[in-house]
Amino acid sequence: MGRPPCCDKEGVKKGPWTPEEDIILVSYIQDHGPGNWRTVPTKTGLSRCSKSCRLRWTNYLRPGIKRGNFTEQEEKMIIHLQDLLGNRWAAIASYLPQRTDNDIKNYWNTHLRKKLKKLQTGCEGSMGDAFSGSRQIPRGQWERRLQTDIQMAKRALSEALSPEKPYCLSGSNSNPSDSSSSFSSTKPSQSLCYASSAENIARMLKGWMKSPPKSSRTNSSVTQNSFNNLVAAGADTASSGAKGPNSVELSENFESLFEFHQSLESSNSDQLSQSFSPEATVLQEERKPDIGAEIMPFSLLEKWLLDEASCQEKLGYGDAKFF
DNA sequence: AAGGGTATCAACCGCAGAGGG
């Protein structure tokens, strides 16, 4: 007895998502909340597999997702957590607010793995201790090291969630000379601190309206191109006055999205939970509580981590450093 | 300018676990 396919393969669209599809999905989830993905394609009319809808939402449209360059701090955290946890990307992602497991996985596979290889071949001894030592050290030391590792992760999390800090995890802030983590310096308008899916879309659209980049590498190439097409289509219709059947609808959708985006920007967390109760509840019920941490109170776990981290600091335990 | 190689990342695939009936 085989496992039934998550969707019938015929008539199911695959490949990159178009902005139209994104809008449909986002507005549906705004109304109904994420979950029950099985029914999403039928209810939205999207010719997408339910899995694809869920993936699109969790990896791209979900509120609070930060995209783009990883800061040095994030990079170090990933390296360390990968060393600690292995390829458990979801677990690693839970320590990195605003990053998706897919993003981290990609970043690891494309950047960090090579980087580490280089480092390890370059200075076998010193880096080996930091990155792979746990597999070579004796058990007693390993346990102590594990304690330290957990401590570091907690500290990093507490730093990331610290209310005094700006919303973005910004190793680049703490290290302004860092040119590798330069998304803020090269593209200030695309601070990549995404507060909502609508904001994601609105941001991309605005970015395109302002200055369609020559290169789309700083963002999603596919989606940005799709947006570009959409904007171009909108501009065409605006200039020519000839509106296609969908253009009105689309522009209305975008208007509402912008409104949503603006009200999100002007709302604090309390207002947010009141004025957008369906979405807010939805957001708070998301599987990763630390994603979008700026709009919701700390979870018990986070509180615990923060409390304990501060306790340890008082006890002088907080001297652990990354590398 | 053209063509090939490489890098990047969104999306897909398949498996596993959780939970309900």
Place this chain on the structure above:
DNA sequence: GCCCTCTGCGGTTGATACCCT
């Protein structure tokens, strides 16, 4: 306990942009 559905996760692929010759 079994079956089924839904969801999450990690590995992999494929399309596209960029780089180099």
